[in-house]
Amino acid sequence: MTDDTMKRRRQFLGATATLVGLAGCTSSLPQSDNTTTPRSEPAQGDTRTGESGGSLSYASDETTGYGIDLQDNPILGSEDATVDIYYWTDYQCPFCNRFEQMTFPRLVDKQIQPGTVRFVVLELPNVGNASETAARMSKCVWRQVRDDNPGAFKRWHSTVFDEQEKPNTGWASKSNLLDITRSVDGVDAEAVQSCLKDEQGSLKSSVSGDINTGKESDISVTPGFILFNRESEKAGKIVGAQPYKRFESSIQKIQNA
Protein backbone atom coordinates (compact mmCIF):
# COMPACT_ATOMS: atom_id res chain seq x y z
CA MET A 1 0.00 0.00 0.00
CA THR A 2 1.47 3.37 -0.97
CA ASP A 3 1.80 6.26 1.48
CA ASP A 4 -0.82 8.21 -0.47
CA THR A 5 -3.26 5.37 -0.31
CA MET A 6 -2.58 4.98 3.40
CA LYS A 7 -3.07 8.70 3.95
CA ARG A 8 -6.33 8.68 1.99
CA ARG A 9 -7.49 5.66 3.96
CA ARG A 10 -6.73 7.40 7.28
CA GLN A 11 -8.57 10.53 6.15
CA PHE A 12 -11.49 8.38 5.11
CA LEU A 13 -11.50 6.50 8.38
CA GLY A 14 -11.47 9.71 10.38
CA ALA A 15 -14.37 11.14 8.42
CA THR A 16 -16.25 7.87 8.58
CA ALA A 17 -15.86 7.60 12.32
CA THR A 18 -17.20 11.09 12.87
CA LEU A 19 -20.16 10.76 10.55
CA VAL A 20 -21.08 7.26 11.47
CA GLY A 21 -20.75 7.91 15.18
CA LEU A 22 -23.58 10.39 14.85
CA ALA A 23 -25.72 8.94 12.14
CA GLY A 24 -25.47 5.26 12.85
CA CYS A 25 -23.82 3.97 9.73
CA THR A 26 -22.35 4.41 6.26
CA SER A 27 -19.97 6.84 4.77
CA SER A 28 -18.04 6.94 1.56
CA LEU A 29 -14.57 5.99 0.58
CA PRO A 30 -12.93 7.87 -2.27
CA GLN A 31 -12.58 5.58 -5.22
CA SER A 32 -9.24 3.94 -5.07
CA ASP A 33 -7.24 1.76 -7.40
CA ASN A 34 -6.49 -0.44 -4.47
CA THR A 35 -9.75 -2.29 -4.88
CA THR A 36 -10.47 -5.82 -3.91
CA THR A 37 -13.07 -7.24 -6.22
CA PRO A 38 -15.16 -10.19 -5.20
CA ARG A 39 -13.64 -13.42 -6.38
CA SER A 40 -15.46 -16.45 -7.60
CA GLU A 41 -12.44 -18.64 -7.12
CA PRO A 42 -10.67 -19.12 -3.83
CA ALA A 43 -7.51 -17.08 -3.44
CA GLN A 44 -4.23 -18.87 -3.34
CA GLY A 45 -3.71 -20.23 0.12
CA ASP A 46 -7.39 -20.39 0.96
CA THR A 47 -8.58 -23.44 2.79
CA ARG A 48 -12.19 -24.06 3.53
CA THR A 49 -14.30 -26.46 5.39
CA GLY A 50 -17.51 -26.45 3.41
CA GLU A 51 -21.00 -26.39 4.77
CA SER A 52 -21.10 -30.13 4.41
CA GLY A 53 -18.33 -30.16 6.96
CA GLY A 54 -20.53 -28.09 9.25
CA SER A 55 -18.44 -24.94 9.03
CA LEU A 56 -18.15 -21.79 7.00
CA SER A 57 -14.68 -21.02 8.27
CA TYR A 58 -11.71 -20.68 6.00
CA ALA A 59 -8.24 -19.23 5.95
CA SER A 60 -6.83 -16.71 3.53
CA ASP A 61 -3.59 -14.83 2.96
CA GLU A 62 -5.46 -11.98 1.30
CA THR A 63 -5.40 -8.35 2.41
CA THR A 64 -8.86 -6.90 1.98
CA GLY A 65 -9.70 -3.69 0.15
CA TYR A 66 -10.15 -2.09 3.55
CA GLY A 67 -6.60 -3.03 4.50
CA ILE A 68 -7.26 -5.94 6.87
CA ASP A 69 -4.59 -8.64 6.64
CA LEU A 70 -6.52 -11.90 6.82
CA GLN A 71 -3.51 -14.14 7.26
CA ASP A 72 -3.67 -14.33 11.04
CA ASN A 73 -7.39 -13.66 11.49
CA PRO A 74 -10.21 -16.19 11.49
CA ILE A 75 -12.78 -15.79 8.73
CA LEU A 76 -16.34 -17.04 8.67
CA GLY A 77 -18.57 -16.87 5.63
CA SER A 78 -18.50 -16.78 1.88
CA GLU A 79 -15.48 -15.35 0.15
CA ASP A 80 -17.90 -13.93 -2.44
CA ALA A 81 -19.88 -12.01 0.15
CA THR A 82 -20.70 -8.40 -0.70
CA VAL A 83 -20.10 -7.12 2.80
CA ASP A 84 -17.19 -7.72 5.17
CA ILE A 85 -17.70 -7.29 8.89
CA TYR A 86 -14.51 -6.78 10.88
CA TYR A 87 -15.15 -7.57 14.53
CA TRP A 88 -12.78 -6.36 17.27
CA THR A 89 -13.33 -8.36 20.42
CA ASP A 90 -12.00 -9.03 23.91
CA TYR A 91 -12.69 -12.39 25.54
CA GLN A 92 -13.09 -10.64 28.91
CA CYS A 93 -15.64 -8.12 27.64
CA PRO A 94 -19.17 -8.80 28.93
CA PHE A 95 -20.74 -6.82 26.11
CA CYS A 96 -18.88 -8.95 23.55
CA ASN A 97 -20.39 -11.96 25.27
CA ARG A 98 -23.81 -10.42 24.90
CA PHE A 99 -23.16 -9.94 21.18
CA GLU A 100 -21.97 -13.55 20.91
CA GLN A 101 -25.03 -14.93 22.68
CA MET A 102 -27.79 -12.69 21.37
CA THR A 103 -26.82 -11.24 18.00
CA PHE A 104 -24.11 -13.40 16.45
CA PRO A 105 -26.22 -16.58 16.00
CA ARG A 106 -28.82 -14.59 14.03
CA LEU A 107 -26.06 -12.91 12.05
CA VAL A 108 -24.73 -16.36 11.13
CA ASP A 109 -28.16 -17.70 10.16
CA LYS A 110 -29.43 -14.70 8.23
CA GLN A 111 -26.35 -13.00 6.80
CA ILE A 112 -23.24 -15.19 6.95
CA GLN A 113 -24.74 -18.55 6.01
CA PRO A 114 -26.66 -17.16 3.00
CA GLY A 115 -23.46 -15.56 1.74
CA THR A 116 -24.21 -11.88 2.22
CA VAL A 117 -21.58 -11.27 4.89
CA ARG A 118 -18.01 -12.41 5.45
CA PHE A 119 -17.05 -12.10 9.12
CA VAL A 120 -13.49 -11.56 10.34
CA VAL A 121 -12.38 -11.79 13.98
CA LEU A 122 -9.75 -9.34 15.25
CA GLU A 123 -8.38 -8.84 18.74
CA LEU A 124 -8.69 -5.72 20.87
CA PRO A 125 -7.62 -6.68 24.39
CA ASN A 126 -8.71 -3.69 26.48
CA VAL A 127 -10.31 -4.95 29.66
CA GLY A 128 -7.30 -6.21 31.61
CA ASN A 129 -3.98 -8.04 31.46
CA ALA A 130 -5.64 -11.41 31.00
CA SER A 131 -7.31 -10.08 27.86
CA GLU A 132 -3.91 -10.03 26.17
CA THR A 133 -3.34 -13.67 27.19
CA ALA A 134 -6.70 -14.64 25.72
CA ALA A 135 -6.00 -12.66 22.53
CA ARG A 136 -2.66 -14.40 22.02
CA MET A 137 -4.20 -17.79 22.70
CA SER A 138 -6.88 -17.04 20.12
CA LYS A 139 -4.12 -16.40 17.56
CA CYS A 140 -2.43 -19.67 18.53
CA VAL A 141 -5.65 -21.63 18.18
CA TRP A 142 -6.25 -20.16 14.73
CA ARG A 143 -2.66 -20.86 13.60
CA GLN A 144 -3.07 -24.43 14.72
CA VAL A 145 -6.41 -25.15 13.04
CA ARG A 146 -6.55 -22.76 10.06
CA ASP A 147 -5.22 -25.15 7.42
CA ASP A 148 -6.83 -28.45 8.32
CA ASN A 149 -9.77 -27.76 10.57
CA PRO A 150 -10.70 -24.05 10.54
CA GLY A 151 -14.18 -24.74 11.90
CA ALA A 152 -12.62 -25.71 15.23
CA PHE A 153 -11.79 -22.08 15.86
CA LYS A 154 -15.44 -21.08 16.10
CA ARG A 155 -16.02 -23.88 18.61
CA TRP A 156 -13.09 -22.65 20.71
CA HIS A 157 -14.17 -19.02 20.43
CA SER A 158 -17.77 -19.79 21.46
CA THR A 159 -16.64 -22.05 24.30
CA VAL A 160 -14.41 -19.33 25.79
CA PHE A 161 -17.32 -16.88 25.71
CA ASP A 162 -19.61 -19.50 27.24
CA GLU A 163 -17.12 -19.89 30.08
CA GLN A 164 -16.64 -16.15 30.56
CA GLU A 165 -16.89 -14.83 34.10
CA LYS A 166 -16.66 -11.31 35.50
CA PRO A 167 -13.74 -9.29 34.07
CA ASN A 168 -10.34 -9.53 35.76
CA THR A 169 -11.37 -12.20 38.25
CA GLY A 170 -8.73 -14.70 37.15
CA TRP A 171 -10.93 -16.86 34.93
CA ALA A 172 -8.92 -15.83 31.85
CA SER A 173 -5.58 -16.93 33.29
CA LYS A 174 -3.39 -18.93 30.92
CA SER A 175 -3.92 -22.17 32.84
CA ASN A 176 -7.69 -21.81 32.97
CA LEU A 177 -7.91 -20.89 29.28
CA LEU A 178 -5.81 -23.95 28.47
CA ASP A 179 -8.20 -26.07 30.52
CA ILE A 180 -11.07 -24.63 28.48
CA THR A 181 -9.10 -25.32 25.29
CA ARG A 182 -8.69 -28.98 26.28
CA SER A 183 -12.48 -29.32 26.25
CA VAL A 184 -12.80 -28.17 22.62
CA ASP A 185 -12.86 -30.84 19.90
CA GLY A 186 -10.25 -30.39 17.20
CA VAL A 187 -7.96 -28.06 19.15
CA ASP A 188 -4.68 -29.42 20.52
CA ALA A 189 -4.18 -27.62 23.83
CA GLU A 190 -0.56 -28.77 24.13
CA ALA A 191 0.24 -27.30 20.72
CA VAL A 192 -1.46 -24.08 21.76
CA GLN A 193 0.61 -24.00 24.94
CA SER A 194 3.82 -24.46 22.93
CA CYS A 195 2.75 -21.73 20.52
CA LEU A 196 2.22 -19.29 23.41
CA LYS A 197 5.73 -20.01 24.62
CA ASP A 198 7.61 -20.28 21.33
CA GLU A 199 5.92 -17.62 19.21
CA GLN A 200 5.69 -14.76 21.70
CA GLY A 201 7.18 -12.18 19.33
CA SER A 202 4.92 -12.87 16.39
CA LEU A 203 1.86 -13.23 18.64
CA LYS A 204 2.54 -9.85 20.22
CA SER A 205 3.00 -8.30 16.82
CA SER A 206 -0.14 -9.93 15.41
CA VAL A 207 -2.31 -8.70 18.31
CA SER A 208 -0.70 -5.23 18.08
CA GLY A 209 -1.51 -5.25 14.36
CA ASP A 210 -5.18 -5.85 15.15
CA ILE A 211 -5.15 -3.11 17.79
CA ASN A 212 -3.55 -0.65 15.38
CA THR A 213 -6.00 -1.45 12.60
CA GLY A 214 -8.75 -0.84 15.13
CA LYS A 215 -7.24 2.51 16.09
CA GLU A 216 -7.05 3.56 12.45
CA SER A 217 -10.75 2.76 12.20
CA ASP A 218 -11.45 4.69 15.42
CA ILE A 219 -12.40 1.49 17.21
CA SER A 220 -11.30 1.92 20.81
CA VAL A 221 -13.88 -0.15 22.66
CA THR A 222 -15.26 -3.66 22.31
CA PRO A 223 -17.26 -4.98 20.66
CA GLY A 224 -16.48 -2.80 17.69
CA PHE A 225 -17.41 -3.49 14.07
CA ILE A 226 -16.55 -2.08 10.68
CA LEU A 227 -18.95 -2.94 7.88
CA PHE A 228 -17.30 -2.74 4.48
CA ASN A 229 -18.82 -3.00 1.03
CA ARG A 230 -16.17 -4.84 -0.93
CA GLU A 231 -17.37 -3.55 -4.30
CA SER A 232 -17.98 0.13 -3.62
CA GLU A 233 -15.42 0.29 -0.78
CA LYS A 234 -17.82 2.18 1.43
CA ALA A 235 -17.72 1.53 5.14
CA GLY A 236 -19.55 2.17 8.38
CA LYS A 237 -19.01 1.55 12.06
CA ILE A 238 -21.10 -0.07 14.78
CA VAL A 239 -20.03 -0.20 18.43
CA GLY A 240 -21.52 -2.11 21.33
CA ALA A 241 -23.77 -5.14 21.54
CA GLN A 242 -26.50 -3.63 19.42
CA PRO A 243 -29.54 -5.75 18.55
CA TYR A 244 -29.57 -7.86 15.37
CA LYS A 245 -32.07 -5.50 13.71
CA ARG A 246 -29.51 -2.69 13.91
CA PHE A 247 -26.95 -4.90 12.19
CA GLU A 248 -29.50 -5.95 9.58
CA SER A 249 -30.39 -2.38 8.63
CA SER A 250 -26.73 -1.30 8.65
CA ILE A 251 -25.74 -4.21 6.41
CA GLN A 252 -28.52 -3.24 4.04
CA LYS A 253 -27.33 0.36 3.98
CA ILE A 254 -23.76 -0.70 3.29
CA GLN A 255 -24.92 -3.08 0.56
CA ASN A 256 -26.73 -0.25 -1.17
CA ALA A 257 -23.96 2.27 -0.62
Add this chain to the structure above:
Amino acid sequence: MTVRTRTRRILSELAAALRYPLTSVRRVTVTAIVAGLTYLLLILSTFPEMSMQMLGAGMHWFDDTVVLLTENVLATNGIFGIALIVSYAILTGVAVTNTVAQVQVGGVSSLSDLTGVLPGLIASGCASCGAGLLGFLGFAGALAAMPFHGDLLRVGGLVLLLFFLVRAGDPRECRLDI
Protein backbone atom coordinates in the same frame (compact mmCIF):
# COMPACT_ATOMS: atom_id res chain seq x y z
CA MET B 1 -15.74 19.92 69.29
CA THR B 2 -15.42 16.21 69.93
CA VAL B 3 -15.44 13.70 67.11
CA ARG B 4 -18.72 12.34 68.39
CA THR B 5 -20.40 15.76 68.39
CA ARG B 6 -19.04 16.52 64.96
CA THR B 7 -20.24 13.18 63.58
CA ARG B 8 -23.65 13.73 65.10
CA ARG B 9 -23.88 17.16 63.52
CA ILE B 10 -22.82 15.84 60.10
CA LEU B 11 -25.42 13.09 60.22
CA SER B 12 -28.06 15.51 61.40
CA GLU B 13 -27.35 17.92 58.52
CA LEU B 14 -27.33 15.06 56.04
CA ALA B 15 -30.63 13.75 57.38
CA ALA B 16 -32.11 17.25 57.11
CA ALA B 17 -30.96 17.54 53.49
CA LEU B 18 -32.33 14.11 52.60
CA ARG B 19 -35.59 14.66 54.47
CA TYR B 20 -36.57 17.91 52.77
CA PRO B 21 -37.55 16.41 49.35
CA LEU B 22 -39.98 14.09 51.16
CA THR B 23 -41.94 16.92 52.76
CA SER B 24 -44.52 17.31 49.97
CA VAL B 25 -45.86 15.39 46.99
CA ARG B 26 -44.58 18.06 44.63
CA ARG B 27 -41.05 17.83 46.02
CA VAL B 28 -41.12 14.06 45.85
CA THR B 29 -42.23 14.27 42.21
CA VAL B 30 -39.51 16.78 41.26
CA THR B 31 -36.87 14.68 43.02
CA ALA B 32 -38.07 11.50 41.30
CA ILE B 33 -38.08 13.13 37.86
CA VAL B 34 -34.60 14.59 38.28
CA ALA B 35 -33.33 11.27 39.67
CA GLY B 36 -34.84 9.40 36.72
CA LEU B 37 -33.34 11.76 34.16
CA THR B 38 -29.96 11.59 35.91
CA TYR B 39 -30.07 7.78 35.86
CA LEU B 40 -30.77 7.81 32.12
CA LEU B 41 -27.94 10.26 31.52
CA LEU B 42 -25.50 8.23 33.58
CA ILE B 43 -26.47 4.94 31.98
CA LEU B 44 -26.22 6.38 28.46
CA SER B 45 -22.84 7.86 29.31
CA THR B 46 -21.43 4.44 30.25
CA PHE B 47 -21.09 3.74 26.50
CA PRO B 48 -21.66 7.12 24.84
CA GLU B 49 -20.71 6.11 21.32
CA MET B 50 -23.17 3.24 21.28
CA SER B 51 -25.87 5.45 22.81
CA MET B 52 -25.34 8.04 20.10
CA GLN B 53 -25.50 5.43 17.35
CA MET B 54 -28.63 3.77 18.69
CA LEU B 55 -30.49 7.02 19.40
CA GLY B 56 -29.22 8.48 16.12
CA ALA B 57 -30.99 5.61 14.36
CA GLY B 58 -34.28 6.59 15.98
CA MET B 59 -35.78 7.30 19.38
CA HIS B 60 -37.64 3.99 19.21
CA TRP B 61 -34.31 2.44 20.22
CA PHE B 62 -34.29 4.43 23.46
CA ASP B 63 -35.67 1.71 25.74
CA ASP B 64 -33.46 -0.98 24.15
CA THR B 65 -30.42 1.23 24.69
CA VAL B 66 -31.22 1.85 28.35
CA VAL B 67 -31.91 -1.84 29.01
CA LEU B 68 -28.78 -3.00 27.14
CA LEU B 69 -26.52 -0.54 28.93
CA THR B 70 -28.05 -1.32 32.33
CA GLU B 71 -27.34 -5.00 31.65
CA ASN B 72 -23.80 -4.10 30.62
CA VAL B 73 -23.15 -2.20 33.86
CA LEU B 74 -24.59 -5.15 35.77
CA ALA B 75 -22.34 -7.60 33.90
CA THR B 76 -19.25 -5.41 34.25
CA ASN B 77 -19.62 -3.75 37.66
CA GLY B 78 -22.27 -5.97 39.27
CA ILE B 79 -25.03 -4.91 41.63
CA PHE B 80 -22.62 -2.53 43.38
CA GLY B 81 -22.06 -0.63 40.11
CA ILE B 82 -25.79 -0.24 39.52
CA ALA B 83 -26.32 0.73 43.17
CA LEU B 84 -23.73 3.51 42.81
CA ILE B 85 -25.46 4.93 39.75
CA VAL B 86 -28.91 4.74 41.38
CA SER B 87 -27.57 6.37 44.56
CA TYR B 88 -25.94 9.15 42.60
CA ALA B 89 -29.17 9.71 40.63
CA ILE B 90 -31.25 9.93 43.82
CA LEU B 91 -28.79 12.28 45.52
CA THR B 92 -28.77 14.48 42.44
CA GLY B 93 -32.58 14.63 42.64
CA VAL B 94 -32.28 15.66 46.30
CA ALA B 95 -29.61 18.25 45.54
CA VAL B 96 -31.61 19.85 42.72
CA THR B 97 -34.82 19.96 44.79
CA ASN B 98 -32.93 21.51 47.70
CA THR B 99 -31.29 24.06 45.42
CA VAL B 100 -34.69 25.12 44.06
CA ALA B 101 -35.97 25.45 47.62
CA GLN B 102 -32.95 27.49 48.63
CA VAL B 103 -33.59 29.91 45.79
CA GLN B 104 -37.30 30.12 46.64
CA VAL B 105 -36.59 30.79 50.31
CA GLY B 106 -33.67 33.14 50.04
CA GLY B 107 -33.83 34.42 46.46
CA VAL B 108 -31.13 34.13 43.85
CA SER B 109 -28.69 35.88 46.19
CA SER B 110 -28.88 32.83 48.44
CA LEU B 111 -27.05 30.91 45.76
CA SER B 112 -23.90 32.29 47.30
CA ASP B 113 -24.71 30.02 50.23
CA LEU B 114 -25.02 27.14 47.88
CA THR B 115 -21.34 26.53 47.83
CA GLY B 116 -22.96 23.46 49.34
CA VAL B 117 -24.61 21.81 46.42
CA LEU B 118 -23.69 23.30 43.07
CA PRO B 119 -19.96 22.53 43.06
CA GLY B 120 -20.77 19.10 44.39
CA LEU B 121 -23.19 18.45 41.56
CA ILE B 122 -20.66 19.49 38.96
CA ALA B 123 -17.66 17.74 40.46
CA SER B 124 -19.44 14.52 41.33
CA GLY B 125 -21.23 14.57 37.99
CA CYS B 126 -17.87 14.65 36.26
CA ALA B 127 -16.67 11.77 38.41
CA SER B 128 -19.74 9.69 37.80
CA CYS B 129 -20.12 10.28 34.07
CA GLY B 130 -16.37 10.38 33.58
CA ALA B 131 -15.99 6.65 33.83
CA GLY B 132 -17.96 6.17 30.63
CA LEU B 133 -16.78 9.27 28.86
CA LEU B 134 -13.11 8.33 29.10
CA GLY B 135 -13.50 5.69 26.42
CA PHE B 136 -15.38 8.11 24.22
CA LEU B 137 -12.59 10.67 24.56
CA GLY B 138 -10.12 8.15 23.25
CA PHE B 139 -8.60 6.95 26.52
CA ALA B 140 -9.11 3.32 25.67
CA GLY B 141 -8.05 1.09 28.50
CA ALA B 142 -8.20 3.90 31.08
CA LEU B 143 -11.35 2.47 32.55
CA ALA B 144 -9.80 -0.97 32.79
CA ALA B 145 -6.78 0.49 34.52
CA MET B 146 -8.97 2.13 37.15
CA PRO B 147 -9.55 0.32 40.40
CA PHE B 148 -12.78 -1.68 40.35
CA HIS B 149 -13.45 -0.76 36.73
CA GLY B 150 -14.32 2.87 37.47
CA ASP B 151 -16.40 2.15 40.56
CA LEU B 152 -13.86 3.92 42.77
CA LEU B 153 -14.24 7.05 40.66
CA ARG B 154 -18.00 6.87 41.10
CA VAL B 155 -17.66 6.31 44.85
CA GLY B 156 -15.47 9.42 44.97
CA GLY B 157 -18.15 11.44 43.18
CA LEU B 158 -20.81 10.13 45.52
CA VAL B 159 -18.80 11.02 48.63
CA LEU B 160 -18.23 14.48 47.24
CA LEU B 161 -21.94 14.97 46.64
CA LEU B 162 -22.77 13.75 50.16
CA PHE B 163 -20.18 16.13 51.59
CA PHE B 164 -21.75 19.12 49.86
CA LEU B 165 -25.28 18.03 50.83
CA VAL B 166 -24.13 17.96 54.44
CA ARG B 167 -22.78 21.47 54.06
CA ALA B 168 -26.10 22.69 52.69
CA GLY B 169 -28.34 20.84 55.16
CA ASP B 170 -32.04 21.72 55.14
CA PRO B 171 -32.47 24.38 52.44
CA ARG B 172 -35.02 26.30 54.57
CA GLU B 173 -32.49 26.88 57.31
CA CYS B 174 -29.38 29.00 57.42
CA ARG B 175 -26.34 26.97 56.55
CA LEU B 176 -24.15 26.10 59.47
CA ASP B 177 -20.44 25.91 59.00
CA ILE B 178 -19.32 22.58 60.31
